[in-house]
Amino acid sequence: MSTQNASASSLSSWRTPAVIIVCGCIVALLGFGPRSALGFFLTPMSELNNWGRDVFAFALAVQNLLWGVGQPFAGAIADRYGATRVLMAGTLLYAAGLFLMAYSTTPATLTLSAGVLIGFGLSGCSFTIVVGAFGKLLPDEWRSTAFGLGTAAGSFGQFLFSPLAVALIGSTGWTGALFVFAALMLIILPLSLVLAAPPKAVNAGPAQPTQSYKQALSEAFGHRSYVLLVIGFFTCGFQLAFTTVHLPAYLADRGLSAEIGGWTVAAIGLFNIVGSITSGYLGSRMPKRYILSAIYFGRAISIAVFVLLPVTPISTLIFGATQGLLWLSTVPPTSSLVAIMFGTRWLAMLFGIAFFSHQVGGFLGVLLGGLAFEYFQSYNPVWWLSVFFGVLSAIINLPIVEKPVTRPLVPAAA
Numbered sequence: 001m002s003t004q005n006a007s008a009s010s011l012s013s014w015r016t017p018a019v020i021i022v023c024g025c026i027v028a029l030l031g032f033g034p035r036s037a038l039g040f041f042l043t044p045m046s047e048l049n050n051w052g053r054d055v056f057a058f059a060l061a062v063q064n065l066l067w068g069v070g071q072p073f074a075g076a077i078a079d080r081y082g083a084t085r086v087l088m089a090g091t092l093l094y095a096a097g098l099f100l101m102a103y104s105t106t107p108a109t110l111t112l113s114a115g116v117l118i119g120f121g122l123s124g125c126s127f128t129i130v131v132g133a134f135g136k137l138l139p140d141e142w143r144s145t146a147f148g149l150g151t152a153a154g155s156f157g158q159f160l161f162s163p164l165a166v167a168l169i170g171s172t173g174w175t176g177a178l179f180v181f182a183a184l185m186l187i188i189l190p191l192s193l194v195l196a197a198p199p200k201a202v203n204a205g206p207a208q209p210t211q212s213y214k215q216a217l218s219e220a221f222g223h224r225s226y227v228l229l230v231i232g233f234f235t236c237g238f239q240l241a242f243t244t245v246h247l248p249a250y251l252a253d254r255g256l257s258a259e260i261g262g263w264t265v266a267a268i269g270l271f272n273i274v275g276s277i278t279s280g281y282l283g284s285r286m287p288k289r290y291i292l293s294a295i296y297f298g299r300a301i302s303i304a305v306f307v308l309l310p311v312t313p314i315s316t317l318i319f320g321a322t323q324g325l326l327w328l329s330t331v332p333p334t335s336s337l338v339a340i341m342f343g344t345r346w347l348a349m350l351f352g353i354a355f356f357s358h359q360v361g362g363f364l365g366v367l368l369g370g371l372a373f374e375y376f377q378s379y380n381p382v383w384w385l386s387v388f389f390g391v392l393s394a395i396i397n398l399p400i401v402e403k404p405v406t407r408p409l410v411p412a413a414a
Contacts, residue, residue: 005411008027008090013157017139020133020194021134021149021150021280022135023245024138024153024194026191026257027087027125027130028126028130028151028153028157029154030125030187031094031127032154032157033158033160033164034094034184035118035122036158037161037250037265039374040262041169041177041178044105044111044174045174045246049262049358052373053246053368054371054374056110056114057369058108058115058166058365058367059115060241061243061366062116062120063115063118063122063364064362065359065362066119066120067120067122067126068357068359069123069354069359071123071354072352072355073122073123073130073350074086075130075349077247078133079132083192083195084193084196086124087124087188087195088188089124089259090124091192092123093121094117094118095182097116097119098179099113099179101114120186125188126154127153129153133195134146134150151331152273155269155273155327155328156269158267160269162264163259165181166261168180169258170258172188177341200379205375213349220341220403221341223405226398229337233330233334233355233359234360235296236358236391237357238389239303239365239386239390241362241363242324242363243386244384245366245369246369246379247261247264248262248265249373263320264317264320265320265341266320268320268323268327270326271322272327272364273327275324276327276332279291279293279332279333280332287402289333289398289402291333293395294333295326296391296394297390297394298325299326299389302322303386305319306383337400338354340402341404343404368382368385
């Protein structure tokens with residue numbers, strides 16, 4: 001039995017694998033849910049404060065960027081000191097950001113609350129931290145299933161919180177909805193205690209010769225396939241963030257009700273569960289570069305058809321379902337390719353860099369959406385830019401070589 005498994009088996013008897021997975025999935029659900037529904041606050045907040053849509057878009061663009069910047073650091077701290085501290089700190093920042101959003105009357109306060117606080121909060125309580133905790137606490141036979149469930153739980157949070165946001169805004173107003181969201185986030189605090197790892201489990205594992213982080217970075221950025229993978233992941237963030245934030249307003253501009261927007265974003269989250277699980281299943285049976293290429297090309301086609309056809313409730317829901325199947329389905333093949341190329345020693349760091357590229361794309365997608373609407377009174381330029389990036393990423397991923405790098409025996413890192 002490995003050191004990690006021994007540590008996991010010594011947990012309190014009530015903290016069974018099932019209890020750990022259930023609590024971790026609830027944390028992932030709550031962490032991903034509110035931020036996926038923030039697009040529904042764009043119109044009421046902008047109208048009340050006489051803001052252009054670029055103001056709200058900039059705040060959420062900052063959120064996406066800081067989430068990407070903070071994620072590798074949050075992961076490193078969780079690896080060293082355990083997930084509980086990181087989850088608690090991230091939750092408090094997240095809840096504070098949601099609470100202060102209700103009092104944001106200037107672009108600066110909106111950027112501080114929705115951008116800075118929620119952005120860094122997300123990096124501390126996202127599903128990636130939960131997955132890392134699962135890896136330390138669960139025995140080998142539970143881990144693969146738990147990883148999939150943790151990721152799917154985040155998608156289910158999007159499915160639940162989108163219609164919940166619409167209902168709360170309709171019944172309590174947008175400020176009341178933000179207060180409810182902030183209160184719900186505090187549920188993570190007691191749940192995070194279940195994900196506490198014994199001290200030995202945090203830094204478990206025998207010492208062995210390995211690369212230093214500098215050697216790993218040098219190797220990765222000198223590897224053509226990794227660079228192509230990172231560039232392609234930029235498109236994923238661009239498309240996802242733009243759609244999440246601006247789709248509700250886009251639909252409202254075309255006369256559709258807020259309820260249709262809520263159920264469309266919810267459909268994305270629901271079908272994303274199917275897409276992510278299917279992508280992971282196919283990844284063990286066919287080349288992952290083909291899966292990624294098909295996902296990006298499929299997104300491009302879906303967006304183009306949606307923009308060209310008349311916007312109706314039926315077409316919108318079909319678009320949501322299609323996008324959901326292709327939503328986070330990029331994550332399993334992307335992370336798997338990093339592991340195939342370089343092994344698992346620096347997997348979190350190297351995938352974290354790819355995730356940063358993803359979030360830079362999200363930053364630009366949200367920001368350009370707001371700017372495009374202010375200058376052109378239309379989101380069409382960014383919709384078509386999303387199509388272009390989708391086709392480009394479909395092409396970029398095809399030359400990726402799916403095999404381990406060839407490296408000489410490296411000495412132990414200092």
